[in-house]
Amino acid sequence: MIIGLDVGGTHADIVLLGPDGVRARAKVDTDPDDLGVTLLEALDRVLHATEPSAVRRVVLSTTLTTNAVVGAGLAPVGMLVCAGPGVDPELYRTGEHYAVVQGAIDHRGREITPLDPAQIDACAERFAAAGIRYVGVVGKFSTRNPSHELGIAECIAERFERVFTGHRVSGQLNFPRRIATTHLAASVYPLHRNFYEAIAEALRTRGVSAPVHLLKADGGTLSLAASLDTPAETVLSGPAASVMGAIPVAPADEDVVVLDIGGTTTEIALLSGGSPLLEPLGITIGNTRTLIRALLSRSIGVGGDSEVRGVEGKISIGPRRLGAPLARGGPALTPTDALIALGESERGDPAVAAAGVAELAAALGCEPEMAARAVIDHACRRIMAAIDALVDKVNGAHVDTIHELLDGHRIRPARILVLGGPAESLAPHLARRSQLPVDLVPDSGVANAIGAAMARPTDALSLIADTEQGWVSCSGSDRQWRCDRGYRREQALEQARALLFERLGPEAGTPELEVVEDLEFNIVRGFSTVGRNIRLTLQVKPGLLEPFTPQHIRSMAC
Amino acid sequence: MLSARHQTGLVLFPAFDWAIEATHPEREERLLYTRDQICEEGLLDLEGVREYRPEPVSEADVQRVHFCLPGVDAVAGESHRIAAGGALTLASAWHAGEIERGFALVRPPGHHAQRVMHGGRGFCAINNEAIMIEALRQRHGIRRVAIIDTDCHHGDGTQDIYWHDPDVLFISIHQDGRTLYPGTGFMDEQGGPNAVGATVNIPLPPRTSDAGYLEIARDTVLPILEDFEPELVINSAGQDNHFADPLTDMDFSARGYAELTRLLAPDLAVLEGGYSIESALPYINMGILLAMTGLESDHVVEPYRRPSGGVQPEEITETVRRIGARTRAAWAKRAQRQAQLHAVSDECAHRTREIYYDTIDVFEQQHEAVRLCRHCGGALRIATRIGDGPQTLAVHVPLYACDDCRRTALRWFEQAPDEGFTAAFLQDRPADRYLMR
Numbered sequence: 001m002i003i004g005l006d007v008g009g010t011h012a013d014i015v016l017l018g019p020d021g022v023r024a025r026a027k028v029d030t031d032p033d034d035l036g037v038t039l040l041e042a043l044d045r046v047l048h049a050t051e052p053s054a055v056r057r058v059v060l061s062t063t064l065t066t067n068a069v070v071g072a073g074l075a076p077v078g079m080l081v082c083a084g085p086g087v088d089p090e091l092y093r094t095g096e097h098y099a100v101v102q103g104a105i106d107h108r109g110r111e112i113t114p115l116d117p118a119q120i121d122a123c124a125e126r127f128a129a130a131g132i133r134y135v136g137v138v139g140k141f142s143t144r145n146p147s148h149e150l151g152i153a154e155c156i157a158e159r160f161e162r163v164f165t166g167h168r169v170s171g172q173l174n175f176p177r178r179i180a181t182t183h184l185a186a187s188v189y190p191l192h193r194n195f196y197e198a199i200a201e202a203l204r205t206r207g208v209s210a211p212v213h214l215l216k217a218d219g220g221t222l223s224l225a226a227s228l229d230t231p232a233e234t235v236l237s238g239p240a241a242s243v244m245g246a247i248p249v250a251p252a253d254e255d256v257v258v259l260d261i262g263g264t265t266t267e268i269a270l271l272s273g274g275s276p277l278l279e280p281l282g283i284t285i286g287n288t289r290t291l292i293r294a295l296l297s298r299s300i301g302v303g304g305d306s307e308v309r310g311v312e313g314k315i316s317i318g319p320r321r322l323g324a325p326l327a328r329g330g331p332a333l334t335p336t337d338a339l340i341a342l343g344e345s346e347r348g349d350p351a352v353a354a355a356g357v358a359e360l361a362a363a364l365g366c367e368p369e370m371a372a373r374a375v376i377d378h379a380c381r382r383i384m385a386a387i388d389a390l391v392d393k394v395n396g397a398h399v400d401t402i403h404e405l406l407d408g409h410r411i412r413p414a415r416i417l418v419l420g421g422p423a424e425s426l427a428p429h430l431a432r433r434s435q436l437p438v439d440l441v442p443d444s445g446v447a448n449a450i451g452a453a454m455a456r457p458t459d460a461l462s463l464i465a466d467t468e469q470g471w472v473s474c475s476g477s478d479r480q481w482r483c484d485r486g487y488r489r490e491q492a493l494e495q496a497r498a499l500l501f502e503r504l505g506p507e508a509g510t511p512e513l514e515v516v517e518d519l520e521f522n523i524v525r526g527f528s529t530v531g532r533n534i535r536l537t538l539q540v541k542p543g544l545l546e547p548f549t550p551q552h553i554r555s556m557a558c
Numbered sequence: 559m560l561s562a563r564h565q566t567g568l569v570l571f572p573a574f575d576w577a578i579e580a581t582h583p584e585r586e587e588r589l590l591y592t593r594d595q596i597c598e599e600g601l602l603d604l605e606g607v608r609e610y611r612p613e614p615v616s617e618a619d620v621q622r623v624h625f626c627l628p629g630v631d632a633v634a635g636e637s638h639r640i641a642a643g644g645a646l647t648l649a650s651a652w653h654a655g656e657i658e659r660g661f662a663l664v665r666p667p668g669h670h671a672q673r674v675m676h677g678g679r680g681f682c683a684i685n686n687e688a689i690m691i692e693a694l695r696q697r698h699g700i701r702r703v704a705i706i707d708t709d710c711h712h713g714d715g716t717q718d719i720y721w722h723d724p725d726v727l728f729i730s731i732h733q734d735g736r737t738l739y740p741g742t743g744f745m746d747e748q749g750g751p752n753a754v755g756a757t758v759n760i761p762l763p764p765r766t767s768d769a770g771y772l773e774i775a776r777d778t779v780l781p782i783l784e785d786f787e788p789e790l791v792i793n794s795a796g797q798d799n800h801f802a803d804p805l806t807d808m809d810f811s812a813r814g815y816a817e818l819t820r821l822l823a824p825d826l827a828v829l830e831g832g833y834s835i836e837s838a839l840p841y842i843n844m845g846i847l848l849a850m851t852g853l854e855s856d857h858v859v860e861p862y863r864r865p866s867g868g869v870q871p872e873e874i875t876e877t878v879r880r881i882g883a884r885t886r887a888a889w890a891k892r893a894q895r896q897a898q899l900h901a902v903s904d905e906c907a908h909r910t911r912e913i914y915y916d917t918i919d920v921f922e923q924q925h926e927a928v929r930l931c932r933h934c935g936g937a938l939r940i941a942t943r944i945g946d947g948p949q950t951l952a953v954h955v956p957l958y959a960c961d962d963c964r965r966t967a968l969r970w971f972e973q974a975p976d977e978g979f980t981a982a983f984l985q986d987r988p989a990d991r992y993l994m995r
Contacts, residue, residue: 083857084861085841085844085857085858085859085860085861086595086598086599086844086857086858087560087599087600087601087848087853087857088854088856088857091560092560104861106861107591107594107595107598107836107840108591108836112861112862113861140598141594141598172597173594173597173598174597174598174600174603175598175599175600176560176599176600176603177600177603281603289600289603396610396611397611398570398602398609398611399571399611400571400572400573400574400593401573401574401575402573402575402576402636402637402640403575405571405611405612405614405640406614406636519574521574521586521587521590522580522581522585522586522587523587524581524585526804527581528581529580529581533587533590
């Protein structure tokens with residue numbers, strides 16, 4: 001038995017998944033101030049269907065941390081940053097407690113300027129005096145050589161409750177994002193730790209002792225214990241749960257668009273070969289660009305409850321949601337009202353919906369039915385345009401080689417999968433507009449919780465070897481080790497693979513690893529080769545846990 | 559979030575799977591550390607910076623500029639077409655108004671590629687800038703273009719392509735040809751008889767430093783640009799003037815490059831040479847890109863000692879000043895000199911040249927004739943052969959050719975077999991066609 005839980009801002013979805021399919025499901029209201037209470041209530045609604053001891057895995061997805069990030073209320077964090085040549089690091093200031101200290105590493109990981117322990121000490125003292133308990137330490141090119149970050153962290157460790165270092169957040173190059181991500185990790189840490197305790201406590205109270213995982217923004221899972229080291233990873237896992245829930249019905253040999261149509265927004269994601277596409281670098285939260293691995297998704301302000309207006313004879317939808325649809329007692333006309341007025345949805349008062357549509361029709365100077373159709377048409381057009389823009393963006397993304405440019409895979413969607421409240425009524429309209437088949441994800445109401453339950457652990461690891469200097473380092477780890485001139489790509493691949501499996505833990509089994517970066521260069525001095533620069537990035541793509549192949553799920557549904 | 563002051567397009571195409579040879583300066587990892595630095599600085603995330611994926615140029619795009627012999631595929635590979643395509647992709651975005659400026663960080667380079675190409679020379683096969691410019695001119699009616707070539711090597715290929723074109727100002731600032739490949743680009747090379755003065759060569763002495771470059775740009779290049787009134791300004795942004803470059807002897811710095819870019823304010827910059835791949839390129843490219851976007855670059859400083867300390871010797875300063883003054887004087891008299899030339903004769907002007915292809919180690923013999931014309935760039939014919947191989951005729955009709963010149967050129971092409979040419983090619987720009995017989 002697996003429990004999947006998706007805790008949103010207003011309600012929480014929970015499923016109990018057995019070998020033969022969904023055993024129990026429920027939707028409860030979220031108490032945003034007390035995650036524990038919400039969890040207990042949700043657990044009680046499904047645990048009647050099994051013994052708590054029969055649960056062997058719990059996966060939780062929540063947007064509560066996201067809401068906290070967007071709505072502030074985070075802990076103050078001190079940042080120690082060292083940079084070297086380039087853009088003025090002062091421009092990346094994260095807040096009041098931000099100090100640029102001496103020290104620099106270059107693009108090959110060589111030290112340019114050493115650290116100054118006295119300066120670091122003085123900054124740490126200032127932070128401590130200001131009551132700072134969490135600190136982020138970030139160096140430019142620290143993924144090439146983490147020694148400065150480690151040196152600073154060691155210097156200040158005993159003054160603070162927790163120190164986060166930049167090279168642990170990702171193997172990707174991007175100093176400003178590394179600063180932002182490390183800052184985010186440090187500032188959500190106390191909140192996340194409270195979550196951690198609330199989750200552990202709730203499960204203990206109900207006698208569930210199974211390992212607990214959190215869904216990450218990339219659609220993979222991370223053990224609750226490990227999440228304390230990387231608390232930013234589980235921020236914004238909301239869209240991921242729904243996308244994972246759509247995988248079972250997505251043909252593995254097609255490129256597929258997933259639309260999660262909600263009240264306020266529609267989230268768009270892409271699946272290729274049965275796996276969701278990922279953001280090239282990381283997710284953007286509000287205005288903050290991060291290195292947090294995440295599903296590639298776009299959100300547009302068109303949903304079932306979006307406000308519809310007639311402006312100068314034209315229809316305008318969203319991005320605001322003023323409340324429920326008119327037909328359900330809300331304050332403004334919405335696309336859902338248009339569907340109700342057309343008799344295509346029954347969840348609301350048709351007379352109220354018709355009155356709202358008539359008012360719009362008057363403003364537009366047309367018949368009410370035409371106005372209602374125009375609203376639906378407009379919403380569908382906006383969604384289709386956003387899909388096209390996202391596909392174009394993916395197909396136009398950066399490439400480094402002639403091979404990728406000429407022979408690389410281009411995304412060509414063959415199908416659209418829809419889920420979310422208004423999905424069923426909108427599907428036929430989308431199908432008319434798009435030429436592609438539009439399918440509804442079954443169990444669409446709790447597909448998100450099912451998606452969370454089935455998601456497998458994911459991780460990525462970047463390894464870089466510089467055989468002239470004789471060292472190898474890899475992302476997410478403090479370790480560097482020596483290599484000789486004879487070190488080869490094959491050895492690097494073996495080491496990277498072993499490390500990644502070690503990090504994923506035994507529960508993950510041996511999922512297929514994808515090599516996403518595979519480069520090897522000669523280092524030349526004058527006209528002779530003096531070494532090799534080897535770069536590998538391996539990842540476990542988001543996907544379903546081993547028993548849950550799409551075929552399996554389909555047979556369960558029958 | 560940090561924002562660019564100018565909407566800037568970037569093509570970053572390092573072609574990690576292409577090299578001339580394994581230890582050749584033009585090899586796979588030339589832009590590796592540059593890419594690393596740009597990615598690490600997060601410059602692609604800047605609000606107002608947009609990255610474009612290069613579209614390879616077509617055979618027709620190449621043939622608008624070059625006579626590739628025996629054919630385009632024999633001279634240019636995929637890497638070359640993508641590099642030229644990177645420049646053209648940005649130029650199209652610029653023309654469409656999507657970006658104010660663009661920087662094509664592409665390889666291989668192109669500025670040693672001349673109108674006739676039998677193979678590679680100076681690490682180049684086809685001319686990225688010329689292919690970009692001619693596509694823009696053909697499609698969008700742009701006429702007057704200025705190219706400022708700041709590569710340390712004389713841009714002899716671009717010079718050759720625009721030698722007879724009065725509507726394209728070509729300015730090359732480079733290390734004196736007596737001390738560096740290709741050994742041309744002297745001050746008396748000022749354009750063909752129909753385009754006198756539209757080629758400007760500014761050869762600088764070895765050890766010229768930031769002060770010299772910036773003074774030439776400010777006092778000589780900018781006033782000439784202003785006089786010429788181009789619709790589009792291109793920078794062939796070679797990065798081998800850097801003090802750490804292994805192939806040259808200049809003393810220019812990354813901050814100097816940023817300042818130079820700020821002064822020239824090109825609409826489009828295209829990378830040319832630059833072979834200090836670890837010590838100079840990452841910093842220069844960062845400096846240029848920051849300058850294009852309008853952001854400050856004061857912290858872009860090479861993290862190691864500069865042998866000269868950045869101080870330019872007095873005698874260099876004087877030499878640079880003298881070169882600037884002579885250049886300005888020649889520019890002022892260009893119309894007068896052209897009139898003198900045309901007064902002497904109204905037939906054809908001829909030149910005979912021998913051109914060395916270092917990549918394939920052969921010599922080309924060229925005999926060129928251009929019709930003297932007061933109305934256009936003039937009908938152009940080039941008889942070319944490799945060693946004592948068969949003679950080929952290449953005939954070029956300029957895009958803005960007058961009727962007489964076009965008729966003359968078409969006649970040359972018709973009569974080629976009678977003159978004993980084994981093959982003849984016609985670049986008929988007004989009709990945008992390329993013919994062979």
